[in-house]
Amino acid sequence: MPLRSRLYNVLFRRTSTFALTIVLGALVFERAFDQGADAFYEHLNHGKLWKHIKHKYETEEK
Template identity: 65%
Template sequence: MAGISSTLYNSIFKRTSTFALACVGAALFFERTFDLGSELLFEKVNEGKLWKHIKHNYEK
Protein backbone atom coordinates (compact mmCIF):
# COMPACT_ATOMS: atom_id res chain seq x y z
CA MET A 1 0.00 0.00 0.00
CA ALA A 2 2.88 2.36 0.68
CA GLY A 3 4.14 1.93 -2.88
CA ILE A 4 0.82 2.95 -4.38
CA SER A 5 0.39 5.96 -2.12
CA SER A 6 3.92 7.23 -2.69
CA THR A 7 3.56 6.80 -6.46
CA LEU A 8 0.23 8.62 -6.38
CA TYR A 9 1.69 11.41 -4.26
CA ASN A 10 4.77 11.84 -6.47
CA SER A 11 2.78 11.80 -9.72
CA ILE A 12 -0.32 13.86 -8.82
CA PHE A 13 -0.38 15.46 -5.38
CA LYS A 14 3.18 16.77 -5.13
CA ARG A 15 2.68 19.75 -7.45
CA THR A 16 -0.32 22.04 -7.36
CA SER A 17 -0.52 22.26 -11.14
CA THR A 18 -0.84 18.50 -11.65
CA PHE A 19 -3.30 18.25 -8.76
CA ALA A 20 -5.46 20.99 -10.31
CA LEU A 21 -5.27 19.29 -13.71
CA ALA A 22 -6.26 15.97 -12.14
CA CYS A 23 -9.23 17.67 -10.43
CA VAL A 24 -10.38 19.24 -13.70
CA GLY A 25 -10.00 15.93 -15.55
CA ALA A 26 -11.90 14.04 -12.86
CA ALA A 27 -14.67 16.65 -12.87
CA LEU A 28 -15.04 16.43 -16.64
CA PHE A 29 -15.09 12.64 -16.53
CA PHE A 30 -17.68 12.61 -13.72
CA GLU A 31 -19.85 15.21 -15.47
CA ARG A 32 -19.88 13.28 -18.73
CA THR A 33 -20.56 9.95 -17.03
CA PHE A 34 -23.34 11.41 -14.87
CA ASP A 35 -24.92 13.08 -17.92
CA LEU A 36 -24.93 9.87 -19.95
CA GLY A 37 -26.30 7.86 -17.02
CA SER A 38 -29.11 10.29 -16.27
CA GLU A 39 -30.01 10.51 -19.97
CA LEU A 40 -30.20 6.72 -20.15
CA LEU A 41 -32.36 6.56 -17.02
CA PHE A 42 -34.69 9.30 -18.31
CA GLU A 43 -35.19 7.52 -21.62
CA LYS A 44 -35.78 4.18 -19.89
CA VAL A 45 -38.41 5.65 -17.54
CA ASN A 46 -40.14 7.53 -20.38
CA GLU A 47 -39.90 4.79 -23.00
CA GLY A 48 -42.78 5.04 -25.45
CA LYS A 49 -43.68 8.59 -24.40
CA LEU A 50 -40.94 10.57 -26.13
CA TRP A 51 -41.31 12.02 -29.60
CA LYS A 52 -38.54 9.91 -31.06
CA HIS A 53 -40.41 6.79 -29.93
CA ILE A 54 -43.82 7.76 -31.36
CA LYS A 55 -42.75 9.85 -34.35
CA HIS A 56 -43.46 7.03 -36.81
CA ASN A 57 -47.17 7.11 -35.82
CA TYR A 58 -47.58 10.66 -37.14
CA GLU A 59 -45.33 10.70 -40.21
CA LYS A 60 -46.79 10.01 -43.60
Protein backbone atom coordinates in the same frame (compact mmCIF):
# COMPACT_ATOMS: atom_id res chain seq x y z
CA MET B 1 1.10 1.82 0.76
CA PRO B 2 3.35 1.93 -2.36
CA LEU B 3 0.34 2.69 -4.57
CA ARG B 4 -0.66 5.58 -2.33
CA SER B 5 2.82 7.09 -2.30
CA ARG B 6 3.19 6.65 -6.06
CA LEU B 7 -0.19 8.32 -6.63
CA TYR B 8 0.83 11.18 -4.37
CA ASN B 9 4.18 11.66 -6.13
CA VAL B 10 2.67 11.56 -9.63
CA LEU B 11 -0.60 13.50 -9.23
CA PHE B 12 -0.78 15.48 -6.01
CA ARG B 13 2.72 16.62 -5.12
CA ARG B 14 2.85 19.69 -7.35
CA THR B 15 0.09 22.26 -7.45
CA SER B 16 -0.08 22.28 -11.25
CA THR B 17 -0.62 18.52 -11.55
CA PHE B 18 -3.05 18.60 -8.63
CA ALA B 19 -5.14 21.26 -10.38
CA LEU B 20 -4.99 19.38 -13.69
CA THR B 21 -6.10 16.18 -11.93
CA ILE B 22 -9.06 17.97 -10.40
CA VAL B 23 -10.12 19.57 -13.71
CA LEU B 24 -9.79 16.33 -15.70
CA GLY B 25 -11.59 14.38 -12.99
CA ALA B 26 -14.45 16.87 -13.01
CA LEU B 27 -14.75 16.67 -16.81
CA VAL B 28 -14.77 12.88 -16.83
CA PHE B 29 -17.28 12.74 -13.97
CA GLU B 30 -19.56 15.29 -15.66
CA ARG B 31 -19.53 13.37 -18.94
CA ALA B 32 -20.21 10.01 -17.27
CA PHE B 33 -22.95 11.43 -15.04
CA ASP B 34 -24.65 13.16 -17.98
CA GLN B 35 -24.67 10.02 -20.13
CA GLY B 36 -25.88 7.91 -17.22
CA ALA B 37 -28.70 10.33 -16.41
CA ASP B 38 -29.77 10.44 -20.07
CA ALA B 39 -29.82 6.64 -20.30
CA PHE B 40 -31.82 6.39 -17.06
CA TYR B 41 -34.33 9.02 -18.27
CA GLU B 42 -34.81 7.25 -21.60
CA HIS B 43 -35.24 3.91 -19.83
CA LEU B 44 -37.93 5.34 -17.54
CA ASN B 45 -39.76 7.06 -20.40
CA HIS B 46 -39.42 4.43 -23.10
CA GLY B 47 -42.42 4.63 -25.42
CA LYS B 48 -43.37 8.13 -24.28
CA LEU B 49 -40.69 10.21 -25.98
CA TRP B 50 -41.14 11.75 -29.40
CA LYS B 51 -38.42 9.66 -31.00
CA HIS B 52 -40.30 6.52 -29.95
CA ILE B 53 -43.76 7.57 -31.18
CA LYS B 54 -43.10 9.90 -34.11
CA HIS B 55 -43.77 7.14 -36.66
CA LYS B 56 -47.44 7.20 -35.56
CA TYR B 57 -47.90 10.88 -36.39
CA GLU B 58 -45.62 11.61 -39.31
CA THR B 59 -46.87 11.16 -42.83
CA GLU B 60 -44.80 10.85 -45.96
CA GLU B 61 -45.17 13.90 -48.18
CA LYS B 62 -44.31 13.73 -51.87
